[in-house]
Amino acid sequence: MQNVSKALEPDRSERDALLREISNYSNEFIEALPDEKAFSNEKDTPGAFKVNGKTKSIEEIITLYRDEVAAKGINPASGGHLGYIPGGGIYSSALADYLVDVTNDYVGMHFSSPGGVAIEHELLDWMKSIFGFPKSSIGNLASGGSIANLIALTAARDKHQIKNQRITKSVIYVSPQVHHCIHKAIRIIGLEDVVINYLNLDDKSRIDAEDLQLKIEKDRQIGLNPFMVIASAGTTDTGAIDPLMRISEIAKKHELWYHIDAAYGGFFILTDGKRAAFKGIEQADSLVVDPHKGLFLPYGLGAVLVKDKQSVYKSHVYRANYMQDAVADESPVNPADVSPELTKHFRSLRLWLPLQLHGIEPFVACLDEKLLLTTYFRNELKNIGFELGPEPDLSVSYFWYPIEDGDENEFNEKLLKELHKDGEVFLSSTIIDEKFVIRMAILSFRTKLETIDKAIAMIKRALIRIK
Ligand SMILES: Cc1ncc(COP(=O)(O)O)c(C=O)c1O
Known part of the structure; x- marks a missing residue:
């Protein structure tokens, strides 16, 4: 058995050889990116990945x-990926992933990896300072x-005790443009039967805050229980930032979770x-922001900040006998106590390491560049006869x-199909006001003027x- 299982522990020269192959391929892949297409319609080959015990x-x-x-x-690594919400995948993040997979630190509990957990807290504190959240807020780095x-x-559900008979009387206010993962989450947490009240939008697809005010009042009058409003700072379809400050005032007045x-x-x-444009974000009760989008990381890192610690603990803190050694009275927040995950990937390093290596300036420069490229793309499209959606708040437009x-x-659908057949650059589509439109989502760190x-x-x- 010892002999056979040795294969799982390659020696130094075998490790070097494996790593060399992976590194060579990674370099070839990155160097070829400028000439590669961003999309191929080709389907998978049935049986290509068979797992049959053979090596x-x-x-x-x-x-x-x-x-x-x-x-x-x-x-998704191509700068030509302008569809959906591109990620990117900076190289230094991949190196961090490699490192944490080798050391395999267990970062669910402070006890098992004080350093790993400290890195997660440091990043969360950094985000709190960026978004004006108090240090006492709680947070988690999720997938x-x-x-x-x-x-x-x-957390919102538990803070407002939305359960049993209260569910069908409780109201969540959302934009029709809210990301579908919100609806999914509502279902997963048992609030499928809650009242979803869709808010009117202005001509830039932003929530009409006065409509929120009216709807809350009307719902209260008919005996409903308004308890949460969800705004977006950058919608997926059109990149719109809802009026964050005005919504916060209304949410506060009516004691809604924001x-x-x-x-x-x-x-x-x-x-x-x-x-x-983000003024008011600091007023939220909870906030989600994805480094695997806006900080160009490879997929696998989204962050949540919540001001009320107890509301998060309510649904996530559990103790079990077999965990007794790992729990200490005086420990920083254990990531496992604020997330459904117990064992978690040591994902904080994929953000921390790049920030240490590069500083923040290159990230900000890239974000500024994306905004300029959005304007440039829109101007060029106009010059060749396209109609444009309203000027976007950020880097998504249609x-x-x-x-x-x-x-x-029909014509634009046909056009998109042709673009996909070509594939040099990848664009996706959506429906806005019953109109089929083509979207541009400029967020990859590799998207440059040449790409547009x-x-x-x-x-x-x-x-x-x-x-
Ligand atoms: C605004 C918004 N919220 C949530 C999500 C879901 O994030 P994820 O795909 O990382 O789960 C997305 C994804 O594009 C998004 O654009």
Whole structure:
């Protein structure tokens, strides 16, 4: 058994050889990115990844990875990924992931990795200072925005004791533009039967705060229990920032839990140009912001901040006999006490290490660049005859090609299909006011001026093909 299991502990020269192969491939991958397409329509090969107990060499595995994983679908590492909400994947984060996977620190409890947990707290404190949250707030680094929102909404539920008969009388106010993970979270936490009251939007797809005020009053009059309002600082569809300050005043007046989903847009607060648009974010009871979006990290890091510690503890603190050694009276907050996760990936290092290596300036410069590129892309689109959605608050916007005869939606759908066939740059679509529109979401750290020029050239090619 000892002999056979040795394979799980390669020696130094074997480790070096494995790492060399992975590093060589990673370098080839990164260097090829400027010439690679951002999207391929090619489907997976059935049976390509069979797990049948047989072994493969690292070279074979890398070839399979290159041909069957990296070459198909969207290439999220490409600067040409302008669809959905791009991530990016800075290299220094990947190195941090490698390191934590080797040391395999257990960061659910302070006892088991005081250093690892301290890094998580340091980052959360840093975010508290960015978003004007008090130091006494609680936070967690989750796997992404969906889980982070889930933690926040659970806290709101427990603070307001929304259970049993109260559920069907309780009201959550949301924008029709709220991210769908909010609806998912509402269902997961047992609030499926709550009243969801959709708010009117202005012509920039932002919540009409006065409508919120009216709706709360009306709901109270008919005996309902308004308990939470959810705003977005950067909606997924249009990059809109809701009127955060005005909503906070209304939420306070009516004693509502105020949650802000800033998963996509939050880190734009670091830019001089956009800081003012986030005024009011500090008033939220809970906030979600995703470093794997706005700080260009590889997928796998979303953060939640909540001001009321007890409301988070209520649903997440559990003790078990087998954990007795790991619990101390005087410990900093244990990440496992503020999240559904017990064992968790040591994900804080993938943000901490890049911040230590690069400082914050390159991140802010990149965010500023994305805002400029959004304006540039919109201007170029206008020059070639596209209609544009309203000027966006951030770096997500939409456009469509107007046609005189025929179905405009059909035409733009056809155009998007052509763009996907081409794939040099990847764009996605959405429906705004029953209109099929093409979206641009400029957030990858690798998206540059050349990328936008490429996108315009690709769009011109597609138009010629289908006109
Ligand atoms: C505004 C917003 N909130 C939440 C999410 C969900 O985050 P995640 O995909 O990291 O779970 C997204 C994803 O794009 C988003 O744009």
